[in-house]
Amino acid sequence: MHEEVIFAGFGGQGVLLMGQLVTYAGMMEGRNVTWMPSYGPEMRGGTANCGVAVSEKEIASPLVSEPTSVVAMNRPSLEKFQGMVRPGGLIIYNSSLVDVKPARNDVRVVAVPANQIADEIGDVRVANMVALGAYLGVTGVVSVDTVLEAMKKVLPERRHGLIPLNQKAIARGMDIAAAALKAG
Amino acid sequence: MAGKVLMKGNEAVAEAAIMAGCRCFFGYPITPQNEIPEYMSRRMPEVGGVFLQAESEVAGSNMVYGAACAGARVMTTSSSPGISLMQEAISYMAGAELPCVVVNIVRGGPGLGGIQGAQSDYFQATKGGGHGDYHLLVFGPSTVQELVDLTMEAFDLADMYRNPVMILGDAILGQMMEPVEMRKRPPRADLPPKTWAATGAAGRPKNIITSLYLDPAKLEKHNLRLAEKHRRMAAEQVRYATHMTEDADVVLVAYGTTARIARAALDRARERGLRVGLFRPISLWPFPYEALAAATAGASHVLVVEMSLGQMVEDVRLALGDTKPVHFYGRTGGMSPSPREILDEIVKIVERGA
Amino acid sequence: MQKVFGRPEALADVPTHYCPGCTHGIIHRLIAEVIDELGVRERTVGISPVGCAVLAYDYFNCDFVEASHGRAPAVATGIKRASPNSVVFTYQGDGDLASIGAGEIVHAASRGERITVIFVNNAIYGMTGGQMAPTTLPGQKTTTSPRGRDPEVAGHPIRVCELLSSLSGAAYIARVSVTSPANVAKARRAVKKAFETQLEGRGFSLVEFLSTCPTNWGMTPVEALKWVDDKMAVYYPLGEYTRVPEVG
Numbered sequence A: 001m002h003e004e005v006i007f008a009g010f011g012g013q014g015v016l017l018m019g020q021l022v023t024y025a026g027m028m029e030g031r032n033v034t035w036m037p038s039y040g041p042e043m044r045g046g047t048a049n050c051g052v053a054v055s056e057k058e059i060a061s062p063l064v065s066e067p068t069s070v071v072a073m074n075r076p077s078l079e080k081f082q083g084m085v086r087p088g089g090l091i092i093y094n095s096s097l098v099d100v101k102p103a104r105n106d107v108r109v110v111a112v113p114a115n116q117i118a119d120e121i122g123d124v125r126v127a128n129m130v131a132l133g134a135y136l137g138v139t140g141v142v143s144v145d146t147v148l149e150a151m152k153k154v155l156p157e158r159r160h161g162l163i164p165l166n167q168k169a170i171a172r173g174m175d176i177a178a179a180a181l182k183a184g
Numbered sequence B: 001m002a003g004k005v006l007m008k009g010n011e012a013v014a015e016a017a018i019m020a021g022c023r024c025f026f027g028y029p030i031t032p033q034n035e036i037p038e039y040m041s042r043r044m045p046e047v048g049g050v051f052l053q054a055e056s057e058v059a060g061s062n063m064v065y066g067a068a069c070a071g072a073r074v075m076t077t078s079s080s081p082g083i084s085l086m087q088e089a090i091s092y093m094a095g096a097e098l099p100c101v102v103v104n105i106v107r108g109g110p111g112l113g114g115i116q117g118a119q120s121d122y123f124q125a126t127k128g129g130g131h132g133d134y135h136l137l138v139f140g141p142s143t144v145q146e147l148v149d150l151t152m153e154a155f156d157l158a159d160m161y162r163n164p165v166m167i168l169g170d171a172i173l174g175q176m177m178e179p180v181e182m183r184k185r186p187p188r189a190d191l192p193p194k195t196w197a198a199t200g201a202a203g204r205p206k207n208i209i210t211s212l213y214l215d216p217a218k219l220e221k222h223n224l225r226l227a228e229k230h231r232r233m234a235a236e237q238v239r240y241a242t243h244m245t246e247d248a249d250v251v252l253v254a255y256g257t258t259a260r261i262a263r264a265a266l267d268r269a270r271e272r273g274l275r276v277g278l279f280r281p282i283s284l285w286p287f288p289y290e291a292l293a294a295a296t297a298g299a300s301h302v303l304v305v306e307m308s309l310g311q312m313v314e315d316v317r318l319a320l321g322d323t324k325p326v327h328f329y330g331r332t333g334g335m336s337p338s339p340r341e342i343l344d345e346i347v348k349i350v351e352r353g354a
Numbered sequence C: 001m002q003k004v005f006g007r008p009e010a011l012a013d014v015p016t017h018y019c020p021g022c023t024h025g026i027i028h029r030l031i032a033e034v035i036d037e038l039g040v041r042e043r044t045v046g047i048s049p050v051g052c053a054v055l056a057y058d059y060f061n062c063d064f065v066e067a068s069h070g071r072a073p074a075v076a077t078g079i080k081r082a083s084p085n086s087v088v089f090t091y092q093g094d095g096d097l098a099s100i101g102a103g104e105i106v107h108a109a110s111r112g113e114r115i116t117v118i119f120v121n122n123a124i125y126g127m128t129g130g131q132m133a134p135t136t137l138p139g140q141k142t143t144t145s146p147r148g149r150d151p152e153v154a155g156h157p158i159r160v161c162e163l164l165s166s167l168s169g170a171a172y173i174a175r176v177s178v179t180s181p182a183n184v185a186k187a188r189r190a191v192k193k194a195f196e197t198q199l200e201g202r203g204f205s206l207v208e209f210l211s212t213c214p215t216n217w218g219m220t221p222v223e224a225l226k227w228v229d230d231k232m233a234v235y236y237p238l239g240e241y242t243r244v245p246e247v248g
């Protein structure tokens, strides 16, 4: 197993957290992992992304230049990263905010109305967790249980109250993944 | 992976220093290493240490000079423009033989440059930087674990040689997270006591710490003694790693993060049946000249890859002379080479060179 | 007659990168209006700091120079001495001016350098993500004073106007804010006086703005303006700081 994924969106959508959870969970499952964020002033109100590698093998480059998956939470992110995905890879995009279809037909594409679902379950801020759930459901890179364990480590204690809602959001994302996998 | 924690390079370097007994930190904010002073501002009070945000890197590095004079284990960290401002204090510390650890999380220059990772401070770090005949020990880690281990060891080496030690990282290493084992590392037992420190002349003759020798004959003598120490450092502290160099036709030479990217290119090249190896200098001063010559003895080409327009490549040429072609590929300004670009270079060399 | 809502000629027609609710933008505008009103745009050379306003050179429609962190007053001195007919102003944050550049600003003022300094005090390092500034208030939390600034350890905030007004070369020094239309009007008058001081060759001039950083203060823009009035303006009183008469 060798997964290289980019999570991207605008600052405040929680894309760095998505990546950290996968990274932490990967480490807990005994895999090699790296996480590399974008940083600096462009983060303020601009775009944010992180590249994550999870692998059985030692990870050579921490820079993800040819991802196996991209999770795009907004349109600029989809446009920026879709061309980089390896053939046969995966694009998950937030169809609540992205009104175009990805331009690739050699990769699996899964549309996730992340904001809409997050809104339904009570807090639009967990849109990232919905998309994360879909990503976990399609790829199975790490198990949801480990991600929930990782959440306790990654989130500061004062935010642990959010874990049940996050769990619900991830479950909804998994449902979408299951439906997408069934549809082929 | 028992005992491993996931940490950002910048935070790991801060915790490593604390674990190695560093109790004084002076610094000034600059991207992409702000997590280090921020971590220290939380952590130092917990361990009874000193954290002080200086008014500038000029002041911060002279606070390091002061704390080192007082015999403390002391560190400062910055990124390229800030390290330029520290060169005066670094030269004074080298001249006065004061131990300290300086971490440079390099970003693209020159001038204000940018905030993405680069390796364009290699000359500054290894060929002087400040004025005078002096050398720092300079290490270029390529993983967060190595960053931690070398930082811890740097404090011992600084004390052992009474010389500033520099960790030359880059923004990628500082910003990335990777699992790391934080093994506690108490100071080595065989370190010489700091009898030279300015701690008050109670029951002993007074100590003077200075780099001033107005009499040129005395200054020359001082420099010759420093040079003798540099020779010892050079003989004892050469470090490097090799990967698949034994049968390699093309040997890549890269350090720090770039070595990891080169390694990814190597894997792809090997998949294609190309005999490619990697030589990774870990000590940048002393540069592993002889080891490099030995590791590339059977190769017909050497390809140096850097995040600069060619700085370490000069040391590689020094090591290899005209025994074989030394090629160079670099990206600069905060851009990094991709494995594919490096692979393309390898293929070009193999096709051209056969 | 000047237009009230039109874009000043000295301001470029480009979007800025400032965060919502940040008062850097309005300060830019006031300076540009004054430059227009005095008719000196074509003689003006601005100097950008290292800080959030580093890209000011894109926002003003006059010649501009980027200085290294804190050295703008020295760069301004070089420009003014080499080209005395130029109208030279620096635009500096509190880290730039009062921390790393404390030496340069004191000496420019003491020399009575005929330059105008716009000093933007937002009590924090904005650009680098919210570290303590020399003007951070006692008790104020920042990323490098996580328990709140403790003057015992981190020193006391620096009152720049009070400090510089003790120097004989400082001809005009004022502290203003932009938290209300009335304050904006006063600020504009202060900027104009500062530039006039330079044009009349009377010496060094500086206007300190109490400014917001909602992003790194963790406040809404409205809360941030209130914090300027309620907290900052108490520690840093607004007004003109009278010039110490020249002796000898």
Ligand SMILES: Cc1ncc(C[n+]2csc(CCOP(=O)(O)OP(=O)(O)O)c2C)c(N)n1
Pocket: B028, B029, B030, B031, B057, B081, B082, B085, B112, C049, C050, C051, C052, C053, C069, C092, C093, C094, C095, C096, C097, C120, C122, C124, C125, C126, C127, C128, C133
């Ligand atoms: C020599 C040097 N040290 C540090 C930095 C990093 N740095 C960039 S801006 C800045 C401070 C910004 O704060 P301030 O001057 O208060 O301006 P603001 O961003 O709040 O407007 C620092 C420390 C640098 N660029 N150069």
Ligand code: SF4
Pocket: A044, C017, C018, C019, C021, C022, C023, C024, C052, C122, C126, C127, C212, C213, C214, C215, C216
């Ligand atoms: S970080 Fe603060 S000072 Fe900088 S633009 Fe944003 S609000 Fe303004």
